[in-house]
Each structure stands twice: as C-alpha cells, then as structure tokens.
Amino acid sequence: MGSPGAGKGTLAANLRTLNAEHVSSGDLFRREMKRNTPVGIAIRKTMKRGELVPDHLTLGLMRKWFWGRKSARGFILDGFPRTRIQAVCFDEWMETRGEVLTACVLLELSESETVKRLSQRRICPKDGTVYHLAHNPPRCEGRCDSCGSTLVQREDDIEEVIRRRYAIYERLTRPLADHYANLGLLSVFSAEIPQEELTARIFETFNLAPVPR
Numbered sequence: 635m636g637s638p639g640a641g642k643g644t645l646a647a648n649l650r651t652l653n654a655e656h657v658s659s660g661d662l663f664r665r666e667m668k669r670n671t672p673v674g675i676a677i678r679k680t681m682k683r684g685e686l687v688p689d690h691l692t693l694g695l696m697r698k699w700f701w702g703r704k705s706a707r708g709f710i711l712d713g714f715p716r717t718r719i720q721a722v723c724f725d726e727w728m729e730t731r732g733e734v735l736t737a738c739v740l741l742e743l744s745e746s747e748t749v750k751r752l753s754q755r756r757i758c759p760k761d762g763t764v765y766h767l768a769h770n771p772p773r774c775e776g777r778c779d780s781c782g783s784t785l786v787q788r789e790d791d792i793e794e795v796i797r798r799r800y801a802i803y804e805r806l807t808r809p810l811a812d813h814y815a816n817l818g819l820l821s822v823f824s825a826e827i828p829q830e831e832l833t834a835r836i837f838e839t840f841n842l843a844p845v846p847r
C-alpha cells in the first residue's frame with residue numbers, strides 16, 4: 635500500500651529476485667484500457683478523474699487474475715486492496731485458498747512530495763521505463779534512452795488529478811492500515827528514502843533472501 639507515486643511499482647520490481655508472482659491492479663487496468671473493452675472504457679473515465687475504479691470492477695479483474703493461479707514463492711500485490719470492501723473480500727479469498735497474508739508494507743509520502751514527483755514523471759509507452767524531468771531525465775529530451783520512443787505523461791499525472799488521488803488515498807486507503815496493524819502485519823516505511831535503500835531495508839526487515847531461478 636502507499637500513496638500515489640510512493641514507488642509501489644518500483645519496489646515490487648526491485649523484489650523480483652524473490653521469484654514471487656507480482657500483480658499491480660493499476661497495470662491490470664491500464665492493460666484493459668488498451669484493449670478498449672466496455673470495462674476498459676469505464677475504467678479510463680474513472681482513472682482520468684483520479685478516482686478509484688469501482689469495487690465490483692476491481693474485484694472482478696483481480697479475482698480473474700487470482701483464480702487458479704498458484705505460486706510456490708507467494709504473491710506481491712501492488713495497489714490492491716485499496717478500500718475496506720476490497721480488503722474484506724481479499725481476506726475471504728485467502729481463507730478459501732488456504733493461504734495467509736504475511737505482511738502489509740505501507741509506503742508513506744507527503745502530499746507536496748507526491749505532486750513534485752508525479753507532475754514531472756514521464757513514461758515510455760513501449761517498455762515502461764519511468765523518468766523524472768528533474769531527477770532522472772532522459773539523455774535526449776522527450777525520448778526513451780533504451781528504445782527511443784516518445785515519452786508520455788500519464789493522463790492522471792496532472793496536478794489537479796494528483797491532488798484528488800492523494801485525497802482519496804487518505805480517505806479510503808490509508809485507514810486500511812489500522813486493519814493490518816490490528817492483525818500485526820503492518821510495516822510502515824518512508825518513501826522519501828532512495829529506492830535502493832528502501833529495498834535493502836525491506837529485505838532486512840522481513841529476513842528475505844534472493845531466490846536462485
């Protein structure tokens with residue numbers, strides 16, 4: 635869990651050496667949008683406004699992803715659950731599957747830092763590389779370093795929408811931290827520390843080690 639732009643996706647990518655199955659609800663939605671299905675079109679409207687995709691659609695897509703999927707090394711869920719209803723359903727799924735949640739990581743970032751990060755974020759639509767105009771600019775303006783594609787700004791990365799996403803996070807998602815704290819599963823980290831250090835701290839906190847493939 636984490637506020638928008640806290641680096642959930644980057645952290646999940648940095649944990650790939652654990653060989654766990656990674657799923658990002660935001661990525662599932664963006665994939666659905668590209669396919670232009672009726673569900674994809676509905677999702678696009680909601681995401682563009684910076685609002686959460688309705689629970690029934692989120693739960694439908696996530697359930698479809700989970701169904702029948704097994705992973706000896708477990709799962710990393712990035713951006714799900716984000717509402718009370720999603721958390722309750724997820725607890726039920728785990729019970730049905732005979733699996734348990736082992737940790738909930740919350741990445742925290744202030745609103746002003748979130749706006750700074752996201753309004754200057756640019757993304758390569760082809761290979762997904764993420765740039766920041768001030769801190770990590772591409773070598774050649776507007777072009778991806780690795781594939782040369784024209785970089786784009788996510789539709790929901792404009793200031794007004796970022797602020798709405800942050801407010802929704804505080805109202806609907808942040809309170810879930812209590813649910814996981816009560817279960818003794820919550821660990822909170824500042825998302826202001828450099829990514830490599832954050833990844834190292836996560837490995838240390840949970841006593842993790844890379845898994846040979």
Ligand code: ADP
Pocket residue numbers: 636637638639640642659660661663680681684685686687688692712713714715716717720790799
């Ligand atoms: P961020 O966390 O930076 O907002 P994500 O890629 O995780 O980026 O999510 C992008 C958007 O996708 C969210 O603003 C929201 O509209 C939608 N979304 C992602 N996960 C969920 C979820 N679990 N429930 C509802 N909407 C979601």
